[in-house]
Amino acid sequence: MFVQLDVGWLNHPFPVSRFKIASQAQIDTLKSLGLQSVRCVPHKSDDWPSETRPTPAHEAEPCASASEPSPDGGLNMPLSAQHWREQLASCNARFQQVERGYEMIAAAIAQDPEQAREPAESLVEGCLAELVGPQDVAIHLLSDGVGSSQSVHSVNVTVLSLLLGRALSVDASSLRALGLAALLHDSGKDQAGADGLHGLALAPVADEAQRERYRSHVGESVAIAQRMGLPPAVTTAIAQHHEWADGTGFPLSLVAEDMDLAGQILALINTYDRLCNPGDAQVSPLTPHEALAQLFSRLRDKFAAPVLNAFIRMMGVFPPGSVIELTDGRYAMVMSVNGSRPLKPCVMVHDPLVQSAQAPLLALESCPELGIRRGISPAQLPRDALDYLSPRQRVCYYFERAVELDAPRGLP
Numbered sequence: 001m002f003v004q005l006d007v008g009w010l011n012h013p014f015p016v017s018r019f020k021i022a023s024q025a026q027i028d029t030l031k032s033l034g035l036q037s038v039r040c041v042p043h044k045s046d047d048w049p050s051e052t053r054p055t056p057a058h059e060a061e062p063c064a065s066a067s068e069p070s071p072d073g074g075l076n077m078p079l080s081a082q083h084w085r086e087q088l089a090s091c092n093a094r095f096q097q098v099e100r101g102y103e104m105i106a107a108a109i110a111q112d113p114e115q116a117r118e119p120a121e122s123l124v125e126g127c128l129a130e131l132v133g134p135q136d137v138a139i140h141l142l143s144d145g146v147g148s149s150q151s152v153h154s155v156n157v158t159v160l161s162l163l164l165g166r167a168l169s170v171d172a173s174s175l176r177a178l179g180l181a182a183l184l185h186d187s188g189k190d191q192a193g194a195d196g197l198h199g200l201a202l203a204p205v206a207d208e209a210q211r212e213r214y215r216s217h218v219g220e221s222v223a224i225a226q227r228m229g230l231p232p233a234v235t236t237a238i239a240q241h242h243e244w245a246d247g248t249g250f251p252l253s254l255v256a257e258d259m260d261l262a263g264q265i266l267a268l269i270n271t272y273d274r275l276c277n278p279g280d281a282q283v284s285p286l287t288p289h290e291a292l293a294q295l296f297s298r299l300r301d302k303f304a305a306p307v308l309n310a311f312i313r314m315m316g317v318f319p320p321g322s323v324i325e326l327t328d329g330r331y332a333m334v335m336s337v338n339g340s341r342p343l344k345p346c347v348m349v350h351d352p353l354v355q356s357a358q359a360p361l362l363a364l365e366s367c368p369e370l371g372i373r374r375g376i377s378p379a380q381l382p383r384d385a386l387d388y389l390s391p392r393q394r395v396c397y398y399f400e401r402a403v404e405l406d407a408p409r410g411l412p
Contacts, residue, residue: 003038095397099147114228130400136339138338140399141392141395154182159397160272163399165265180230239263267302268304272292287323316334316337320395323381324374326371346364352388
């Protein structure tokens with residue numbers, strides 16, 4: 001039987017969450033997990049009676065597994081290109097919808113903050129509705145050119161903050177407050193005269209007046225949230241989105257113990273997005289893998305350890321947008337990560353025999369002999385691989401529920 005475990009990858013001892021049972025020891029381990037049921041995937045199982053095999057409404061072509069060899073040895077069968085493009089187009093469209101909603105909210109704030117509350121709450125509720133339930137969530141790297149406006153930072157921070165809050169089991173009310181705080185955390189930049197200033201918390205500047213103007217946007221954003229009539233949980237998180245756990249943040253130099261969980265999440269996600277998307281032509285963006293490495297090494301003390309660890313578990317060591325070298329020597333770019341299997345992302349592979357528009361997509365989860373050797377910067381890529389993979393100039397994410405392959409069947 002081929003089974004799928006609907007629990008996080010840290011909550012079971014198996015290398016992956018989807019696999020074919022091969023021994024009595026694996027069955028005994030499954031029983032010891034205390035699960036009420038285990039999802040079975042009949043069309044991947046051996047000797048399943050044809051009359052009881054369900055037919056999915058739409059079934060994507062999976063990457064070859066070790067038990068389903070492809071003509072070239074079972075490692076290179078691509079995902080269904082059509083299915084992948086449909087997923088990506090859906091995520092692109094939903095991100096742009098949220099972005100347009102944010103722009104309308106920003107315009108309403110400029111006229112009358114009180115009138116902006118209802119659309120802001122509706123926008124966050126719409127995002128939360130897509131996260132309800134125990135299903136795994138896949139995080140996708142969006143197409144280049146999506147999110148070209150200044151609002152992309154606020155939308156990116158909202159998306160990742162909600163995902164991290166969900167990963168940390170934040171309750172529904174607190175998750176709603178976190179989403180509103182993330183959406184509105186930079187809403188005061190216009191009033192502060194800091195609209196063109198980005199990432200100064202990470203890069204010192206010579207103009208102290210410019211720095212003070214940048215810092216003042218925190219208070220302006222809090223004031224806007226208060227005029228909107230939002231609860232203290234929202235304004236507190238906004239007030240803390242530039243605080244750091246070691247006391248070196250602003251405006252109050254708080255330490256981790258003084259910060260709410262929502263503030264800790266928002267401070268981390270805000271920093272990560274600014275590392276990937278500096279918003280300043282003079283600052284070189286990092287790949288997501290490089291940004292994560294910075295957070296874990298140079299900036300580790302600036303964030304609460306449980307929050308940073310949960311973020312790394314959620315995004316994987318190689319988040320979507322990372323440029324990598326595979327163990328077979330090929331270059332690739334990570335395209336999506338499933339939250340329960342972050343070490344086995346879906347990647348787009350450089351293949352000079354295939355046009356870049358039809359680049360092979362591999363789900364490493366289904367290719368056990370193939371893995372990631374190392375992360376690399378775009379500058380380390382050969383010119384042909386760089387042109388082919390076209391690493392994103394702006395890293396944007398959206399999510400979708402992982403596809404349910406079949407209806408659950410109990411495993412005795």
